[in-house]
Amino acid sequence: MSAELAGALQPGFRNFLLGVAAVVTLSAALAVAGRFVPPRPAAAFRTANRYVLLTVLALIVLFPIYITVLNSVLQPNEIIRRPPTLAIWPWEADWSGYSQAWDQGDVSSYLLNSAVVTVLIVSGQLVTSILAAYAFAFLEFPLKRTIFVVFLATMMVPFEVVFFTNLQTVATMGDWPVVGDHVGLDTYGALAIPFLATGFGAFLVRQSFLSLPRDLRDAAALDGYGHFRFLTRVAVPLSRPAIASLALFSFFSAWNQYLWPLVVSDDKRTVQVGLRQLRGVALDQINVTFAGTVLAALPLFVLLLAFQKQLVRGLTAGAVKG
Amino acid sequence: MARVVFQHVTKRFGTVVAVDDLTLEVEDREFLVLLGPSGCGKSTALRMVAGLEEPTEGEIVIGDHVVNDVDPKDRDIAMVFQSYALYPHMTVAGNIEFPLRSRRVPAAQRKELVDAAASALGLEGLLDRKPSQLSGGQRQRVALARAIVRRPQVFLMDEPLSNLDAKLRVQTRAELIELQRRLETTVVYVTHDQVEAMTMGHRIAILRDGVLQQVGAPQDVYARPANLFVAGFIGNPPMNTIAGKVVGDDGGLAVGLPGARVPLPDGIVAAVRNAGVEEVVIGVRPEHLRLDAGGIVPATVTVVESLGHERHVACRLDDGTLVIVRQPSDQAAPSVAGTVHLATDAQHLHVFDAASGDRVGAP
Ligand SMILES: Nc1ncnc2c1ncn2[C@@H]1O[C@H](COP(=O)(O)OP(=O)(O)OP(=O)(O)O)[C@@H](O)[C@H]1O
Numbered sequence: 144m145s146a147e148l149a150g151a152l153q154p155g156f157r158n159f160l161l162g163v164a165a166v167v168t169l170s171a172a173l174a175v176a177g178r179f180v181p182p183r184p185a186a187a188f189r190t191a192n193r194y195v196l197l198t199v200l201a202l203i204v205l206f207p208i209y210i211t212v213l214n215s216v217l218q219p220n221e222i223i224r225r226p227p228t229l230a231i232w233p234w235e236a237d238w239s240g241y242s243q244a245w246d247q248g249d250v251s252s253y254l255l256n257s258a259v260v261t262v263l264i265v266s267g268q269l270v271t272s273i274l275a276a277y278a279f280a281f282l283e284f285p286l287k288r289t290i291f292v293v294f295l296a297t298m299m300v301p302f303e304v305v306f307f308t309n310l311q312t313v314a315t316m317g318d319w320p321v322v323g324d325h326v327g328l329d330t331y332g333a334l335a336i337p338f339l340a341t342g343f344g345a346f347l348v349r350q351s352f353l354s355l356p357r358d359l360r361d362a363a364a365l366d367g368y369g370h371f372r373f374l375t376r377v378a379v380p381l382s383r384p385a386i387a388s389l390a391l392f393s394f395f396s397a398w399n400q401y402l403w404p405l406v407v408s409d410d411k412r413t414v415q416v417g418l419r420q421l422r423g424v425a426l427d428q429i430n431v432t433f434a435g436t437v438l439a440a441l442p443l444f445v446l447l448l449a450f451q452k453q454l455v456r457g458l459t460a461g462a463v464k465g
Numbered sequence: 466m467a468r469v470v471f472q473h474v475t476k477r478f479g480t481v482v483a484v485d486d487l488t489l490e491v492e493d494r495e496f497l498v499l500l501g502p503s504g505c506g507k508s509t510a511l512r513m514v515a516g517l518e519e520p521t522e523g524e525i526v527i528g529d530h531v532v533n534d535v536d537p538k539d540r541d542i543a544m545v546f547q548s549y550a551l552y553p554h555m556t557v558a559g560n561i562e563f564p565l566r567s568r569r570v571p572a573a574q575r576k577e578l579v580d581a582a583a584s585a586l587g588l589e590g591l592l593d594r595k596p597s598q599l600s601g602g603q604r605q606r607v608a609l610a611r612a613i614v615r616r617p618q619v620f621l622m623d624e625p626l627s628n629l630d631a632k633l634r635v636q637t638r639a640e641l642i643e644l645q646r647r648l649e650t651t652v653v654y655v656t657h658d659q660v661e662a663m664t665m666g667h668r669i670a671i672l673r674d675g676v677l678q679q680v681g682a683p684q685d686v687y688a689r690p691a692n693l694f695v696a697g698f699i700g701n702p703p704m705n706t707i708a709g710k711v712v713g714d715d716g717g718l719a720v721g722l723p724g725a726r727v728p729l730p731d732g733i734v735a736a737v738r739n740a741g742v743e744e745v746v747i748g749v750r751p752e753h754l755r756l757d758a759g760g761i762v763p764a765t766v767t768v769v770e771s772l773g774h775e776r777h778v779a780c781r782l783d784d785g786t787l788v789i790v791r792q793p794s795d796q797a798a799p800s801v802a803g804t805v806h807l808a809t810d811a812q813h814l815h816v817f818d819a820a821s822g823d824r825v826g827a828p
């Protein structure tokens with residue numbers, strides 16, 4: 144690392160990097176040492192190592208979040224002070240950035256927009272995925288396999304590829320009679336419609352439906368339940384884990400969207416786009432930007448903490464069932 | 466309370482013929498057992514009655530109506546699955562109640578019916594549990610309770626006991642018989658276990674490769690199997706079968722067996738003559754064979770199995786055919802590798818046409 148580069152880095156960040164380097168070196172040394180000690184201690188060494196490494200990785204991931212939260216409660220002049228304040232936490236936190244972001248910065252309405260769009264997308268994805276999954280899992284119809292493969296194939300197409308087509312579609316939809324005002328550019332409809340169905344969702348829920356014993360469907364048919372009531376009373380309750388995972392994934396991706404809302408929204412800005420607007424505010428209010436960022440991320444944190452298990456299970460769901 | 470009729474019912478899955486031209490009438494309040502080896506089409510036949518499979522050809526009648534085009538839920542039947550098919554996310558009470566809910570039975574009446582069904586099967590204390598918190602036997606009873614709760618005309622049961630251990634199976638067998646008598650319902654019961662069939666059925670229908678082999682009361686099927694397949698399938702140990710040739714025997718007929726010549730009883734002679742068969746297979750149940758110094762068929766003892774109350778003596782005839790003799794324990798056991806002579810009474814001989822396997826003589 145050249146001295147020039149090191150000097151260019153913020154001193155705080157440099158210290159952090161040095162810390163990381165130290166821990167990595169230490170754990171590498173431990174790993175090497177582990178090879179030269181007798182078997183049983185070696186296992187203990189390896190475990191210790193694993194924890195050290197994981198801790199380091201966690202620190203690397205958490206560091207930017209920490210800096211964001213920290214900066215959101217510092218005065219602007221403290222944020223830009225060089226060298227930075229070395230305290231882990233400023234004991235005289237300044238929370239005014241939050242109220243400014245909420246009111247003047249309009250983060251409250253951005254959050255509302257994001258919430259509306261996210262709810263539309265999540266519920267839309269759940270409904271379409273569950274219905275499609277049911278058809279693929281329980282019904283017989285011509286070309287079933289082919290259609291399913293086409294569904295899966297949509298997962299391979301990046302959104303950017305169909306970006307302009309979608310944009311054009313949404314723009315045209317604005318001229319539709321009756322619903323035009325709700326689906327044209329700069330409406331909640333426009334923000335949500337391209338994301339209301341996903342091949343991934345149909346796949347995930349189908350896997351779960353397929354794992355239900357066939358006898359359950361037959362028993363329900365004899366007990367007087369048609370397809371729809373079997374779906375709502377039996378199949379969905381029994382597939383709650385998969386459906387919850389889908390809801391979470393879809394929530395995260397909907398909430399974090401940037402490119403699409405940036406282009407199609409103007410008044411109805413979502414929070415990720417709104418944050419950009421916050422950055423436009425004078426540099427002497429940089430703490431407001433940080434506060435807005437924290438506010439935007441807060442719902443995700445809450446969900447993450449509440450549903451950790453579901454998320455991990457969802458990540459591995461496809462792997463187990465194949 | 467209704468009869469169930471198969472009229473020339475055939476079911477094909479692609480090229481597989483699962484049920485082949487089945488014609489069978491199950492009478493009202495009858496306990497009929499469909500018996501056969503794995504893959505013979507028992508489940509398929511049952512599922513066609515339930516409406517879960519559609520017959521490729523033929524008609525299914527329940528009561529007085531052809532039900533081919535009637536939805537499963539409108540056929541007024543209930544089915545107990547081998548896997549029990551309980552809804553894992555519902556309590557026992559919820560499971561039993563489920564068929565009533567779909568039929569919009571009022572809540573108060575629902576509760577009454579659930580309680581009645583639960584107490585009929587001794588499930589009172591378990592109503593709030595989930596299926597995963599029950600033993601296999603308890604689950605099986607919940608499945609039965611769910612089936613009886615709406616008093617269907619016909620019960621269909623697909624190997625409902627096969628997931629229970631041997632002891633529980635015997636006990637549940639008796640309970641099922643009692644239940645059927647109490648409810649006075651028609652039952653079609655599928656099993657591959659001939660002991661279940663013999664003990665439970667008013668009549669047994671034996672299937673093989675989708676083809677009905679014989680229908681009759683257990684004792685009749687046992688005493689007069691219609692062909693070699695039934696003879697070998699019913700009874701444990703199975704009927705002994707020995708290949709032989711029909712020969713003339715001063716006015717009567719006899720069968721030349723390995724090492725001996727056995728005269729045929731008069732009752733069968735005419736039938737054998739009419740049929741004009743030469744190559745036959747003689748069948749004798751193990752309990753109808755005796756080890757008797759005066760016997761006419763010589764054999765060598767290979768294995769002696771003692772079951773406590775009786776003995777199974779395996780012997781080889783001169784041509785290598787294996788024959789089992791059931792012998793009461795109080796008789797002297799033969800020594801292994803020793804030579805014995807087998808005897809039987811003429812009325813216990815079964816004669817089958819070697820070519821077709823069909824029984825010759827009185828059916
Ligand atoms: N859905 C299906 N698709 C194709 N073939 C089937 C289907 N269901 C059954 N079969 C075939 O039909 C034949 C009869 O099957 P069935 O399940 O009725 O047998 P079973 O007598 O109940 O056997 P088991 O005692 O093993 O349950 C078998 O050869 C089976 O492979």
Ligand SMILES: [Mg+2]
Nearest residue numbers: 507508509623
């Ligand atoms: Mg079966």
